[in-house]
Amino acid sequence: MSTLRIRSAKPADLPAVEAIENRCFSASRRSSLRALKHSLHSPVQSVWVAVGRIDGQRQIAGVMILYHHRLSVRIFSLAVLPAFRGSGVGRRLVQRAVALSRKTGRTSVTLEADRRNKVLTAWYEQFGFETYRILKDYYSPGRHAVRMRLILPKGRSRGCSQLDHSE
Numbered sequence: 001m002s003t004l005r006i007r008s009a010k011p012a013d014l015p016a017v018e019a020i021e022n023r024c025f026s027a028s029r030r031s032s033l034r035a036l037k038h039s040l041h042s043p044v045q046s047v048w049v050a051v052g053r054i055d056g057q058r059q060i061a062g063v064m065i066l067y068h069h070r071l072s073v074r075i076f077s078l079a080v081l082p083a084f085r086g087s088g089v090g091r092r093l094v095q096r097a098v099a100l101s102r103k104t105g106r107t108s109v110t111l112e113a114d115r116r117n118k119v120l121t122a123w124y125e126q127f128g129f130e131t132y133r134i135l136k137d138y139y140s141p142g143r144h145a146v147r148m149r150l151i152l153p154k155g156r157s158r159g160c161s162q163l164d165h166s167e
């Protein structure tokens, strides 16, 4: 999608972020409004939105929530509105997470995915993510997750741990 723009979410984006969360995740898996608000203000999390265009109107098409740990970045949540899927919005968000992790000197990017969703885990594998742990009953009894990890090559970084919300 050529007009796609990835930017750091602002507090005013909260209703759109909540709407995407509700549209893309089942009730048991979605974050509450309170949790989303917390994510927007937390010093150890960052929320990213992908803004696309549909019928000439700019709209938030996807959301990604990251947790910034000392050595790694965790993709806590990633969701794209159905109308925008399949055109690279999710890919651009994952690439942003990887680029940000590299830039801030992290050594890996991690995430959890439903073990049964082979399309999803295969999609992450395309970026170089590998399963390294099974998380039993992670979502609910009998519903396991895989923890996946992308190891980042050591390279030049700014050597700082501060979040960079620039575009």
Ligand SMILES: CC(C)(COP(=O)(O)OP(=O)(O)OC[C@H]1O[C@@H](n2cnc3c(N)ncnc32)[C@H](O)[C@@H]1OP(=O)(O)O)[C@@H](O)C(=O)NCCC(=O)NCCS
Pocket: 024, 025, 077, 078, 079, 080, 081, 084, 085, 086, 087, 088, 089, 090, 091, 092, 111, 112, 113, 114, 119, 120, 123
């Ligand atoms: C996973 C997700 C973010 C991908 O977003 P996207 O913008 O469609 O991603 P891209 O356009 O970059 O890539 C499309 C590919 O995603 C893959 N994919 C991953 N999960 C998928 C899913 N649940 N349904 C359909 N395709 C999925 C397919 O391989 C698809 O390839 P195709 O276009 O050739 O069919 C989106 O499908 C989504 O929001 N799913 C629901 C929420 C979710 O499961 N999030 C991940 C939690 S870990």
